[in-house]
Amino acid sequence: MATRLTVFFTSDTHGFIFPTSFTDRETRPVGLLCMAFPKDGNTLVIDGGDTLQGSPLTYYCHREGLPMPCAAVMNGLRYDYVTLGNHDFNYGYEPIRDYLTQLDAHCLCANVSDRAGELPIGRYALRVMENGLRVGLVGLVTPWINRWEKPENLERFRIGDPMAAAREAVAALRDQADFLIGIYHGGLEKDLDTGRLLSRTDENIACRLCEELPFDLLLTGHQHIALANGRWHGTHVVQTPCNAAAYVRVEVDADGAIRSALCKPEGPARMEPWQQTLLDSLNGWLDRPIGRLSRALRPEAKLTMALRGSPIADFFNLVQLNASGAELSCTSLGNELRGFEQTVTVRDVVASYVYANTLAVLAVTGRVLGDALEQCARYFSVDETGAVGIAEPFRKPKEAHYNYDYFAGVRYTFDLRNPPGRRVTRLERDGRPVADDDRFQLVMNNYRATGAGDFDFFADCPHVREIQTEVSELILDYLAEHGDICIPDGSPYEVILPSGERA
Numbered sequence: 001m002a003t004r005l006t007v008f009f010t011s012d013t014h015g016f017i018f019p020t021s022f023t024d025r026e027t028r029p030v031g032l033l034c035m036a037f038p039k040d041g042n043t044l045v046i047d048g049g050d051t052l053q054g055s056p057l058t059y060y061c062h063r064e065g066l067p068m069p070c071a072a073v074m075n076g077l078r079y080d081y082v083t084l085g086n087h088d089f090n091y092g093y094e095p096i097r098d099y100l101t102q103l104d105a106h107c108l109c110a111n112v113s114d115r116a117g118e119l120p121i122g123r124y125a126l127r128v129m130e131n132g133l134r135v136g137l138v139g140l141v142t143p144w145i146n147r148w149e150k151p152e153n154l155e156r157f158r159i160g161d162p163m164a165a166a167r168e169a170v171a172a173l174r175d176q177a178d179f180l181i182g183i184y185h186g187g188l189e190k191d192l193d194t195g196r197l198l199s200r201t202d203e204n205i206a207c208r209l210c211e212e213l214p215f216d217l218l219l220t221g222h223q224h225i226a227l228a229n230g231r232w233h234g235t236h237v238v239q240t241p242c243n244a245a246a247y248v249r250v251e252v253d254a255d256g257a258i259r260s261a262l263c264k265p266e267g268p269a270r271m272e273p274w275q276q277t278l279l280d281s282l283n284g285w286l287d288r289p290i291g292r293l294s295r296a297l298r299p300e301a302k303l304t305m306a307l308r309g310s311p312i313a314d315f316f317n318l319v320q321l322n323a324s325g326a327e328l329s330c331t332s333l334g335n336e337l338r339g340f341e342q343t344v345t346v347r348d349v350v351a352s353y354v355y356a357n358t359l360a361v362l363a364v365t366g367r368v369l370g371d372a373l374e375q376c377a378r379y380f381s382v383d384e385t386g387a388v389g390i391a392e393p394f395r396k397p398k399e400a401h402y403n404y405d406y407f408a409g410v411r412y413t414f415d416l417r418n419p420p421g422r423r424v425t426r427l428e429r430d431g432r433p434v435a436d437d438d439r440f441q442l443v444m445n446n447y448r449a450t451g452a453g454d455f456d457f458f459a460d461c462p463h464v465r466e467i468q469t470e471v472s473e474l475i476l477d478y479l480a481e482h483g484d485i486c487i488p489d490g491s492p493y494e495v496i497l498p499s500g501e502r503a
Contacts, residue, residue, distance in 0.1 A: 002253065002254045003042070003251045003252065003253060003254075004042065004129075004131060004133055004252050004253060004254045005042055005043075005044070005129060005133055005135065005179065005250075005251070005252040006042060006043045006044070006249065006250070006251050006252075007043075007044050007045075007046060007181070007217070007219075007248075007249070007250040007251075007252075008037040008043070008044070008045045008046070008247060008248070008249055008250075009046050009047070009048065009219045009238060009240065009247060009248040009249075009250065010032070010035070010046075010047045010048070010240060010244065010247045010248075011047060011048030011049060011050065011085075011185070011219070011220075011221030011222075011239070011240045012048065012049070012050040012054075012085065012221050012222065012224055012240065012241075012242040012243070013032060013047070013050070013051055013070075013242075013243065013244040014050055014051070014053065014054025014055050014058070014087065014242060014243055014244075015051065015052065015053065015054055015055035015057045015058035015068070015070060016030065016031050016032070016054075016055050016057070016243040016244040016245075017031050017032040017033055017057065017069060017070065017073045017244070017275075018031050018033060018057065018269065018271075018275070018279050019031045019033060019034050019265075019267060019268065019269040020279075021243075022055060022056045022057070022286070022347065022350075022351050023338050023347070023351050024347075025283055025287075027268075027269070028267075029264065029265050029266070029267030029268075030243065030244055030245050030265055031244045031265065031269065032073050032074070032077065032244050033073060033269040033270060033271055033275070034244075034265035034266060034267040034268065034269050035077065035244070035247060035265045035266065036077075036266055037077055037078065037247075039078055040130070041129060041130025041131070042129045042130050042131050042133070044080045044081065044127070044135070044181075045077060045078055045079045045080050045081075045105075046079070046080060046081045046082070046137075046181075046183055046219060047074065047079055047081075047082040047083070047105070048082075048083055048085065048183055048184070048185050048219055048220070048221035048240070049082065049083045049084045049085025049086075049087075049088055049141060049185035049221055049222075050085030050086065050087045050088060050185065050221065050222070050242075051070050051074075051082070051085065051088060051099070052068055052070060052087070052088045052090070052091065052095050052096070052099055053087040053088065053090040053091060053356050054087055054242075054243075054354060054355075055243070055354070056282065056286060056347065056350040056351060056354075057069075057282060059350050059354075059356075059472065060282050060285060060286075060350075062091055062095070063473075066278075067098065067102075068095060068098065068099060069275065069278060070099060071098075071099050071100075071102035071103040072102065073275075074103060074104075074105060075102075075103065075104045075105075078104075079103070079104070079105035080105055080106070080127070081105055081106050081107075081108055081125065081137055081139070081183065082103065082105050082106075082107050082108075082139075082183075083107065083108055083109045083139035083140065083141060083183045083184075083185055084096070084107065084109045084112055084121075084139075084141050084185065085141060085185040085221060085222065086141065086142055086144065086145045086148060086149070086185065086222070087356070089145055089149050089153050089154065089157070090149070090153065090356040091153070091356065092152070092153040093153070093155075093156045093157070096119065097118070097119060100119055100120050100121070101119075101120070106120070106122060106125060107119075107120060107121050107122065107139070108121075108122050108123065108124060108125055108137055108138065108139030108183060109121050109122075109123075109139040109140065109141055110123035110124060110138055110139060110140055110162070110165035110166060110168070110169045111140055111141060111143065111159060111160045111161060111162045111164075111165035111166075112141060112157060112158070112159050112160075113157070113158045113160075114156060114157060115155075115156050115157065115158055116156060122139075123138070123139075123165065123168075123169050123172075124136065124137060124138045124139070124169040124172060124173055125137045126173060126176050126177060133178055133179060134176060134177050134178045134179070135177060135178070135179050135180075135181060136170075136173035136176065136177030136179070136180045136181065137180075137181045137182075137183060138166055138169040138170060138173070138180075138181070138182050138183065138215075139183045139184075140162040140165065140166055140182065140183070140184045140185065140186065140209075141159070141162065141184075141185040141186065142162065142185060142186040142203055142204065142222060143159055143160065143161060143162060143202065144201075144202075144203045144452075145159050146159050147450050147451075147452065148447055148450055148452055150358070150446060162184070162186065162205065162209075163202075163205060163208065163209070163212070166182070166209060166213055167212075167213065170213050170214065170215075174214075179216050179217070179252065180214060180215050180216050180217075181215065181216065181217045181218075181219065182209060182213075182215040182217070182218040182219065183219050184206060184209060184218060184219065184220050184221070185220075185221045185222050186203070186204045186205060186206060186220065186221070186222050187203075187204040187206055187220055187221070187222045187223030187225065187239065187397055187398060188204060188206045188207055188220065188223065188225070188237070188239075188397050189201075189203075189204045189205060189206065189207050189208070189397070190207040190232075191396070191397070192207075192227075192230050192231070192232055192237065198393075198396055198397045199397070204222065204223065204397070206218060206220045206232075206237065207232050207233075209235075210232040210233045210234070210235035210237065211232070211233045215235045216235065216236065216252075216256075216258070217235070217236045217237075217238075217250060217252075217258060218232075218235050218236070218237045218238075219238055219239075219248075220237060220238065220239040221239060221240065222398075223239065223397050223398035224239075224240075224241050224242040224398060224399070225239045225241070225397060225398065226239070226240065226241045226246060226262055227239040227240075227262075228248055228260040228261050228262045229259065229260050229261075236250070236258040236260065238250060238260050240262070244265065245264075245265075246262050246263060246264055246265070247262075247263050247265075248260055248261070248262055248263070249261050249263050285346055286345065286346050286347035286350070286351075287345055287346070287347060288345060288346050289343050289344065289345055290344050290345060290346055290349065290476055290479045290480055291343075291344045291478075291479025291480060291482065291483070291485065292342060292343050292344065292483065292484050292485065293315075293340060293342055293344060293484075293485050293487050294342075294484065294485065294486045294487050295311075295342060295487055296339070296340060296341050296342045297311045297312045297315060297339050297340040297487065298339045299312060299333070299337050299338075299339045302390065302401045303388070303389065303390055305333065306379055306380070306390075306401075306404050306495075307380075307388070307495045307503035308491060308495070308503050309406065309490075309491025309492070309493060310333060310406060310491075311487055311489075312333060312337065312339060312340065312352065313331050313332070313333055313406035314406070314408065314487070314488075314491070314492075315340070315485075315487060316331040316353065316406075316471070316475070317329040317330070317331050317406065317407070317408035317409075318408070318478075319471070319474050319475050319478045320359060320408075320443045320444075320471070320474070321408060321409070321443065322478060323359060323443075323467055323469070323474045323478075324359055324361050324441075324443040324465075324467055325361075325441075326361045326409075326440075326441040326442060326443035326464075327409055327440050327441050327442070328364075328369070328407065328408065328409035328410060328429075328440050328441065328442040328443070329407070329408045329409060329442065329443045329444070330372070330405040330406065330407045330408070330442065330443075330444050330448070331405065331406055331444070331445070332401075332402045332403065332404060332405050332406065332445075332448070333401065333402065333404075333406075334352075334353070334354055334355065334401075334402055335399050335400075335401050335402060336354075337351070337352045337353075337354075338351035338352045339352060340352065344479055346476065349472055349475050349476055349479070350472050353471055353472045353475060354472075355445070355447070355471070356470055357445035357446055357447055357470065357471045358445070358446045358466065358467060358468050358469065358470055358471065359443055359444070359445060359446065359466065359467040359469075359471065359474075360443070360444060360445070360446050360449035360463055360465075360466050360467075361441050361442070361443045361463070361464040361465045361466070361467075362441070362442050362443075362444065362449060362458060362461040362462065362463060362464065363439060363440075363441060363442075363461055363462040363463075363464050364439070364440055364441075364442045364458075364461050365436060365437060365438065365439055365440075366427070366434040366435050366436045366437060366438035366439075366440075367436040367437070368457050368458070368461060369410070369427065369434060369440065369442070370424055370427055370434070370436070371457050372405065372407075372455060372457070372458070373407070373412055373414075373424045373427065374420070374421055374422075374423060374424050375453075375454055375455055376404055376405050376407075376414075377414045377416075377420065377423035377424060378391055378393070378420045378421075378454075379391055379394055379403075379404040380414070380416055380423075380495070382416055382498050386497075386498040386499060388416060388497060388498065388503075393454075400453070402453075403452075403453035403454070405444075405448070405455075407492065407493070408492060409429065409440075409492075410427060410428060410429050410434065410492065411426070411427075411428045411429075411492050411493065412424060412426055412427045412428070412492070412493045413425050413426035413427075413493065413494050413495070413496065414493065414494075414495045414496065415495075415496040416495060416496060416497055416498050417496065417498055417500070425496075441464055443467075444458070445471060446466070449463070
C-alpha cells in the first residue's frame with residue numbers, strides 16, 4: 001500500500017543534540033545530530049517541545065550567554081512545525097524569542113500567546129502536501145506551566161486552556177483538512193490498554209482530546225513514554241522518550257491506515273566545525289575540577305535510596321540550608337543522575353542536578369511537615385507477600401522518582417506495616433517530637449513550592465523569601481567556597497519494613 005503521508009516526530013529533546021549523554025566524553029548513538037529524516041513533498045518533521053532546557057549544554061549556553069544551538073540543528077534537519085513545552089519557559093522570554101526567530105519551522109501553540117504579539121506563534125496551520133492531501137495541524141501545551149513556572153518568566157505570555165483552544169482551532173480547520181494532527185506537549189491521563197484513570201488533574205489531557213475532538217493523529221510528549229501504535233477513541237497516539245534517545249516515524253497509507261514505530265538515532269553524528277568547537281568547549285568546562293568531598297557519592301537503585309537514604313540528597317540539602325538560612329530542607333533526585341566523584345567536576349554537578357530550579361523558603365507548621373512526609377511515604381508499595389516496591393503513581397504514566405523528597409533538619413521514621421497516610425510514626429526536631437502547631441522555615445525548590453507532585457498543602461504556605469540563583473549554581477558555588485567537604489555517614493530517617501526489620 002502506498003504511503004500518503006510520513007511524519008517524523010521528536011519531543012522532549014531537552015537540548016540533547018550531541019552524540020553524548022554528557023555523563024562522560026564518550027560518544028553514543030543519541031542526540032539530534034545522529035538523526036536523519038529523509039524528506040519529500042509528502043513528509044513532515046515535527047517537534048513536541050521541551051527543547052531549550054534540561055541538559056548540560058543548555059545550562060552552559062545560558063550561563064555563558066551563548067546562543068542556543070537548537071534552532072540551527074533543527075533547521076539542518078528541516079523541521080516543519082514545533083510546539084512549546086513547559087521547560088522551554090524556564091529561562092524566560094528572550095531564549096524563546098531567539099529560538100523561534102532563528103527557527104525555519106513554524107511554531108504552533110494554540111493556547112499560548114505573546115502579550116505584545118511579537119513572537120511567531122501560530123494557533124494552527126493547514127499544509128497541502130505534494131499529493132494534494134490537506135493536513136491540519138494544531139499545537140498545544142499543558143497549562144500547568146502557570147502553576148510551575150516563576151511568574152517573572154511568564155509576564156509576557158498568556159497561557160490558556162488547551163481544550164478550549166483546541167476546539168476553536170479544530171473548528172477553523174474542520175472543512176479544510178483531510179487529515180488532522182494534534183501536537184500536544186502533554187501526556188496521557190488514562191491507561192490506553194484498560195482505560196483506567198491514572199491522573200485526575202488537567203495536567204495531561206491527551207485521552208480527552210481524542211475523545212472530544214476528531215484528531216486522526218495525536219503526537220504527545222511531556223511524560224517521556226516510549227509509545228508507538230497507541231490508539232484511543234479512533235485516534236492514533238504516539239510519544240517519545242526524552243533526551244533525543246528515539247524518534248517516532250508515522251506512516252499514513254492511501255486507505256487511511258496509520259502505523260508508527262519508535263526509531264533509534266542512526267549515528268554516527270554529522271557535525272559541522274562550529275558544533276565540534278562548541279562540544280569541545282563544553283567538555284573542557286564540564287571536566288574542570290570544582291571541589292573535593294571526603295568520599296565519592298554514587299547513586300544506587302531508586303528503591304534502595306528511598307529506603308535507606310541518599311548521601312547525594314543529603315549533600316543537596318546541605319547546600320540548600322547554607323544558601324537559605326532555613327531550619328529545614330527537602331530535596332529530591334532526578335530520574336537520572338550521575339553522582340559525584342571524590343574530586344568533583346562541573347560535569348558531576350550539572351549531570352546530577354539537571355533542573356533549572358531556584359529555591360523558596362516557606363513557613364510551615366508541624367502538621368504540614370507531617371503531611372509532606374506522609375506523601376513521601378506513599379512512594380512505597382507493599383504487596384500481599386510483604387514485598388516492598390515503588391508505588392504505581394510514581395511509575396505510571398510517567399516515571400516521577402523526583403516526587404519522593406528527602407528531608408534534613410528533622411529525624412523521622414516510616415513504618416511500612418501501616419497503610420498509606422499513617423506511616424509516619426516518628427517526627428523529631430532536636431530530640432523532641434514535632435507538634436502540629438510548631439512552626440519552621442523549610443527550604444525547597446520552586447517546583448515543589450507550588451505544590452506540584454501531590455504536595456498541594458505547600459501551595460498555601462506563606463513564602464518567607466526566595467533565592468533566585470539556580471540550585472546547580474548554588475552547588476558549584478558551595479564546592480568552590482568550602483574546599484574539602486566532609487560527607488557524614490548515616491541518614492536522618494529510617495524505614496521499618498513489613499517484616500518489622502529496618503531497611
